[in-house]
Amino acid sequence: MFDIFKKKTIEQPKKREIEQIEKVVKLESISQKVDALVQHNFQRDASSDVQGIGMDSATLKEAYTFGGGYGISPIVMQYFAEQSFIGYQTMSLLAQNWLISKACIIPAKDAIRNGYDITFNSGDDIDVRILDRIRELDKDFKINTNLVELSYFNKVFGIRICMFEIDSTDPQYYEKPFNIDSVKPKAYKGISQIDPVWITPILNSQNASDPSDMDFYVPEYWLVSGRKIHKSHLIIVKGDEVADILKPTYRYGGISLTQKIFLRVYSAERTANEAPMLVQTKRTNVRKTDIAQVNSNIDGFKAGLEAQIALRDNYGTLAIDLEEEVIQLDTSLAEVDTTIMTQYQLVAGIANIPIVKLLGTQMKGFSSGLGEYEAYYQELENEQNYIMTPLLDRHYQLLIKSYIEPEFGFNENATVVWKSVQSMSAKEKAEIQEIKSRTDATLANIGAIDGEAIQKRIITDPDSGYMGAVIETQESENILSELLDDSENKAQA
Structure with a gap:
């Protein structure tokens, strides 16, 4: 009567429906991966204001999901999110690579190669003994070494923190704002540079919660080995600035060259490593045969191939049956060198270094790069003015106050004038x-x-x-x- 106990026929989903389901599942997995990346790249539990809401705790998922007017694909967002902050330990490991190390150290050494002059505000002739004493103290404090280290590690980490060691009887000397008048004779002992993994930023309630504050998200103190150090005692240089919402993730530093360059270096190295493999495997032998007979005697066919391999090398003779035909296919290597050098040129472009300077050799098919060198010289001048000069200004301020004034009664502000970065011929x-x-x-x-x-x-x-x-x-x-x-x-x- 009624087919209530009859097993119902379950319709099989159509092929198109299956593809749509697989696509949705794939997008959901990508979206979940992007969620994880965003959770890693954005600090959601920042210092809170009086209402208990962190300034960087806004909902971020809408920035990459479909709809809502944002219109950015999760796949695209995943690609860029993976290039965010990679961690200081990872940067340290990556900086061991020869190419990344050269990209970081070459501009530092070139920027100080021709040196600089010191001038004083009065414009009067300075006693030669004073200048000689300053040069002597510069050697004692290893100022050139400190300048190279400052520039190099700023590119490696995206931030470099320099602390000036002052021998003071005041136990709270570093907690108080810097005061040059409190520096006693011969109290200046040298420059200590600190990796970002050993130092912790401390913000106050004002610069952590008020975006209108001029020092918003600028740490008031830094904690070093249990000591609170006021920011005025430190010279802090950074890489490219990031938006406020990313500053907690970057530990209030900037974007490092290591982070910007490592993917390109990986691609260049992998491409270069492919070249010897291509040379060894560029010849492919094709042996025409009857597939039906092969299937009927697969063991005999394998034995024949093994015997052929054993008896033949690149300089040997290949024996085949009268009715057999062998074809050799060669992979063209004509553009391999161009492909390899294009990858290294991308690395040089990110580092703002001429490729001839970075690799140390003139590459086939590349121009002399005079235009690139002009841009490189501008980059070196920026390195001098924005990275090295702040350190030198504080160094000479302390040097004159701590040594030159007690010895010669001379106390004038020194100004650093950099020499041209271009070396002229005779x-x-x-x-x-x-x-x-x-x-x-x-x-x-x-x-x-x-x-x-x-x-x-x-x-x-x-x-x-x-x-x-x-x-x-x-x-x-x-x-x-x-x-x-x-x-x-x-x-x-």
Whole structure:
């Protein structure tokens, strides 16, 4: 009567429906992975304000889900989220790679190679003994080594913290804001640089909760080995700045070169490693055969192949049956070197270093890179001005207060003037000296300067060949006379 006990036929899902279900499951798994990445990259439990809501605890899932007007695919979001903060321990390990290490250390050494001069606000002549003493103290404090280390580890970690060791009888010296007048004679002992894994930022209630505060998310203190150190005692340099919402994740540092470059380095190294493997396996032998007969005697076919492999190498002879046919396919290696060097060029582009400088050799098919070097010199000047100069300014402030003033009674603010990062050849220096001499003669002809002024310029110019020479007044007048005669002779010629 009624088919209530009859087993119902279950309709099988159509192929298209199955594909849609698999797609949804795949998207859900990607979305879950993105959720995990976001949980890792964004700190959700930041310091709270009086209402108990952290400034960076906003809902972030809508930023990458479909709908809501955001319109960004989880797959795209996953790719970029994986390139976020990788951790300082990981950065330390990655920096051991030869290419990452070179990308971090080369600009640091190039920036200080030609050195710098020190000038003082008064503009008066400084006693040579003072300058010699400053140079001597610079060697004692290893200032050049500290500058290279500062720049190198800033690129490795995205932040570098320098603390100036001051011998003070005040147990709360570092907790109080920096005061140069509290530095006693010979109290300045040197510069200590601290990796970010050993130091903890401390924010106060104001700069942790008020976005309108000028020091918002700028730690007031840093905790080092149980000591609270006020930020004014530290010189802190950073990589590229991140948005406020990411600062807790980055430990209030910046984006490191290591983080930006490691994926490209991995791709370049993998591509380069493929080259020898391609050379060894670029030849493929194709042996035409009857598949039906192979299936009927698979063991005999395998034995025949093994015998063929045993009897043949690249210099041997291959024996085949009269009716057999063997074809050898060769993989072309024509563009392999170009592909490899393109990957290394991407690495050099991220590091802002000419590829010839980074790899140390001129690559086939690449230009001399003069335009790249101009951009590189600008990068070095930025490194000098924004990374190294703040450290030097505080160093000389403490050096003069702690050593020079007690010994010589001299206390003026020092200013660092960097020399050109471009190294000139001997010919270029000689041409510049010739231009300077003609300028001296022209100015002397119109009475703008005298022989004494020219003498002073010559003995203070490190490229003149007469630096530090003592010239009597009569000799100075003779020099001026000779310059004027040469100028007149050239004009008549």
